[in-house]
Amino acid sequence: MNHKDTYAVVDIETTGGNVASGDRMIQFGCVLIEDDKIVHRFATTINPLTSIPKQIEHLTGLSNKSVALAPYFEDVAATIYNLLEDCIIVAHNIQFDYIFLSGELQRCGMPALKNKGIDTVELAQILLPTESSYRLNDLVSKFNIEHTNPHQADSDAAVTAELFLELKNRLKELPLVTVEKMVEISEHLTMETSYFFGKFLAEMKQERLPLSESIMIKNGLAIKIKEPIFEQKAYREEVSYPTTVAKKEQLFQTKLTTRNQQIKMMDAVFDYFTTNEKGHFAIEAATGVGKTLGYLVPLAYIATVEEPVVISTYTTLLQKQLLEKDMVQLNTILPFTVQAAILKSKNHYIHLTKFQEVLRDPIEQKVEAIYKMKLLTWLTETETGDLDELNLTNYNHVFWSKIRHRGWLTKPEEDLWHNEDFYLHAQQKVNHASVIITNHSFLCHDLNRKEKELPTMSKLIIDEAQHLPDVATEASSETFGYYSMQQLIKTIGRTSDEKSFLGRLSQLTQQLPEMDRSHIENMELNILSLEDELSDFVHQLLMYCKNTTANKLYEQEQIDIQFNRETSWNLALKKASKNVLTLMNEINYLGLELVNHGLNEKHQLTQRERYLLEDFFDVLTKFETQKDIFYAVFQKNEDNEVTWFSYKEKSPKNTFTIKRSKVDSSKFLKEKLLDHTPFILYTGATLEISGSFSYFEAQLGESQLRELVIDSPYDYKKQARLWIPKELKPIKALSKKDYVQMIVEQVENIIEHSNENTMVLFNSYEMLQEVYFSLQQKSSVSGRELLAQGFSGSRERMLKRFFRSTGGILLGADSFWEGVDLPGKSLSVIVITRLPFESPDRPFVKAKHRYLEQKQLNPFTVDSLPKATLRLKQGLGRLIRSENDKGIMIVLDNRLIQTSYGKQILAALPKELPIEEIPTKKIGEKLSHFLTIEEKEMN
Structure with a gap:
């Protein structure tokens, strides 16, 4: 292994994805690397003797005309084969390039490729564990590698070569023990990526570098040493809050611009928390006020370690932003340091002991190997152990449930990694902080916990407070899934299955006389009975659903049926539910008895056997949660609850779920939070409607709120427009097909006349999906970045790509209506596809409206209309993010100007915002005029 390898970094462009189907290569690029230096470059365009599809032409810039005089692949096949001989091929997503290239060579009579192959996507996933995207463009921009012609083979090969060298450098920085573990795992990676790790390890052993001072090694695992936590000193006595504008200017100097609206908020917050007047306070601070520092600056002079202030915000992403951006800025302004800490639930953190155990498990899928290696790198970088740092789109794989923190069954001190435990470290940070940052979901779940975290x-600040009622409702929501229950039953298993819990526990009872084998036998009998009983019961429930929907035509794939036990319950269903519940209770009881017996004998257990008990206890906990929901649905009845059955027509049984939720969360919030917290400051950009906070108060269960509205500093008359196309037909008169076509035509009209970034907002994913598929077929969209929620990665990844694009189109629903910060040119046009009313057919909405009617309230007036109004305000808030921004909102729903409730919505928008009806033909011309020519007026 001492010979020097030559790496051939390859990229190809093709007419499609399959040589056998007649697709051909149109460009080949290759860069040779020896001794970590680029020694040779080769690139050629190729005439494919077939037409290049339009979308490939737009993507690569290569047209039929531009390749007409290029050589055929037959002319260059031997040159390419000889160039690659004895080289290790490196590519970004190597399997596509390698298979296609080998197929083309064989087509021309050359031998198939037998070269070793390395994938830079996998290397990047392992060595850059916290990246949100592993697309070539995103990775090269991270390393500031110049990429002149993306999607051209010569340029892509050149930047992939530079990326490969950067990744090699990253590998050099890792401790030897980490790379040794990676080599053990790497055999499961694509092609010969494992050869690369093995070769590199041999080089590392020859030239041993000293271990970094920031790394510690314990039990054969390298992790970053955490910064010690210092007690925060009480500076507040020495430094007082700057009450006057002059004192604030002196404090801010050049670090913060003095803004009247922000100062007004600062003083109001300071007065509220220091005057000891009872009652809670709501401040609507419009976009541009700078509300975060508006409450953080006064807070810094009030919060202490002994009496910390808790800040709750909407998402974990906003939590992170508060800690890593806003708190950092605050500490550059202040003459003292404020310590803040994030409070999240245990399962956000990696459990080192569990991870070490999982490292020993055999690998069944390639993705597990990548995850394990990714975490080995990450542990040398992270101080928090917070899995959110990994920026994954989802954490659904069973691997994550194995290594997440779930607390301890025994004493935490018995944990091998107790001193380095990330969750305990996070708790210590919280205990030493004067500002504790959490999120609404954690807050609402914590209100329900017996042991509070x-x-x-x-003193509590609720930022983005408009979301709290909905999050509280969601926190009270529960789902019983037939498939989930089947999986739990399968996991508990049978004694004959050595991999199941009962199989493994059965072996354990032979060593431990304390563990009663009859418990396992009884549990197995109950498990078998539960499988049959539950299957029959769900079958009966599906029959009930089919009878309920017999006279209705359901177009949608998902079917939701509201369930009312008082009117829908028959004797057979009642009896069947009792039988199922009895079996669940028995299984749960026997399982917990087994765990307790095992723990009584824990001194006889190996570490691995203890983990078996802990994992079994976790499964029982999930099982018990499902059992409790089942009991609540079929044995309990509450006024403020709604239950519905949900399934997909294609696979009704496996997709069958029972959902249960509170209709109104105000009572819960009042009893659990409002009545026990002396000082609560609510803030957000959309709390009131036309000067009234009454809807906000009703949602929370508040009364007699102190209120303050701080208007926007932006000049909406100059900076924004709201347009409604003149020829729109009433939405309710359009078929689904016509409605999709109308949206597509309007979006095409905008993008044909401008190169502005455009966000299209939907009320339903179904409609978003239809529009996305339709737009993909349009030539006007070719060459543009078209991103769609549910198709283009995580929300953060989509926003990053959209921010970097020119003329990008982003289709979003739900979370894209707010919390999106895209200043300047990154967002100039927002299209609202219809007024944002909730669908009245959703079971939850139906139940809520019925609940309001019983209270003699009009659901449309007190719920639907205010919700839609706030939603539109939030949409508008995405558009203007600074004094220099300009933007246009186009609403494809003429109810906004033709109905009385539409006029009520308009009345809640900024008064100076110009609102016009404009013929569709003139929109493009007026749009480019407003955004470009009139821009001079802004400067």
Whole structure:
């Protein structure tokens, strides 16, 4: 292994994805690397003797005309084969390039490729564990590698070569023990990527570098040493809050611009928390006020370690932003340091002991190997152990449930990694902080916990407060899934299955006389009975659903049926539900008995056997949660609850779920939070409607709120427009097909006349999907970045790509209506596909409206209309993010100007915002005029 390898970094462009189907290569690029230096470059365009599809032409810039005089692949096949001989081929997503290239060579009578191959996507996933995207463009921009012609083979090969060298450098920085573990795992990677790790390890052993001072090695695992936590000193006595504008200017100097609206908010917040007047306070601070520092600056002079202030915000992403951006900025302004800490639930953190155990498990899928190697790198970088740092789109794979923190069954001190435990470290940070940052979901779940994780709160700030009622409703929501229950039953298993829990526990009972074998036998009998009983019961429920929907035509794939036990319950269903519940209770009881017996004998157990008990306990906990939901649905009845059955027509049984939720969360919030917290400051950009906070108050269960509205500093008359196309037909008169066509035509009209980034907002994923598929077929969209929620990666990944694009189109629903910060040119046009009313057919919405009617309230007036109004305000808030921004909102729904409720919505928008009806033909011309020519007026 001492010979020097030559790496051939390859990229190809093709007419499609399959040589056998007649697709051909149109460009080949290759860069040779020896001794970590680029020694040779080769690139050629190829005449494919077949037409290049339009979308490939737009993507690569290669047309039929531009390749007409290029050589055929037959002319260059031997040159390419000889160039690659004895080289290790490196490519970004190697399997496509390698298979296609080998197929083309064989077509021309050359031998198939037998070269070793390395994939830079996998290397990047392992060595850059916290990246949100592993697309070539995104990775090269991270390393500031110049990429002149993306999607051209010569340019792509050149930047992939530079990326490969950067990744090699990253590998050099890792401790030897980490690379040794990676080599053990790497045999499961694509092609010969494992050869690369093995070769590199041999080189590392020859030239041993000293271990970095920031790394510690324990039990054969290398992790980053955490910064010690210092007690925060009480500076507040020495430094007082700057009450006057002059004192604030002196404090801010050049670090913060003095803004009247922000100062007004600062003073109001300071007065509220220091005057000891009872009652809670709501401040609507419009976009541009700078509300975060508006409450953080006064807070810094109030919060102490003994009496910390808790800040709750909407998402974990906003939590991170508060800690890593806003708190950092605050500490550059202040003459002292404020320590803040994030409070999240245990399962956000990696459990080192569990991870070490999982490292020993055999690998069954390639993705597990990548995850394990990714985490080995990450542990040398992270100080928090917070899995959110990995920026994965989802954490659904069973691997993550194995290594997540779930607390301890025994004493935490018995954990081998107790001193380095990330969750305990996060708790220590919280205990030493004067500002504790959490999110609404954690807050609402904590209100329900017997053992609270949040400290006793006397001062609480709820940022993005408009979301709290919905999050509280969601926190109270529960789902019983037939498939989930089947999986739990399968996991508990049978004694004959050595991999199942009962199989493994059965072996354990032979060593431990304390563990009663009859418990396992009884549990197995109950499991078998439950499988049959539950299957029959769900079958009966599906029959009930089919009878309920017999006279209705359901176009949608997903079917939701509201369930009312008082009117829909028959004797057979009642009896069957009792039988199922009895079996669940028995299984749960026997399982917990087994765990307790095992723990009584824990001194006789190996570490691995203890983990078996802990994992079994986790499965029982999930099982018990499902059992409790089942009991609540079929044995309990509450006024403020709604239950519905949900399934997909194609696979009704496996997709069958029972959902249960509170209709109104105000009572829960009042009893659990409002009545126990002396000082609560609510803030957000959309709390009131036309000067009234009454809807916001009703949602929370508040009364007699202190209120303050701080208007936007932006000049909406100059900076924004709201347009409604003149020829729109009433939405309710359009078929689904016509409605999709109308949206597509309007979007095409905008993008044909401008190169502005455009966001299209939907009320339903179904419609978003239809529009996305339709737009993909349009030539006007070719060459543009078209991103769609559910198709283009995580929300953060989509926003990153959209921010970097020119003329990008982003289709979003739900979370894209707000919390999106795209200043300047990154967002100039927002298209609202219809007024954002909730679908009245959703079971939850139906139940809520019925609940309001019973209280003699009009659901449309007190719920639907205010919700839609706030949603439109939020949409508009995405558009203007600074004094220099300009933007246009186009609403494809003429109800906004033709109905009385539409006029009520308009009345809640900024008064100076110009609103016009414009013929579709003139929109493009007026749009480019407003955004470009009139821009001079702004400067």
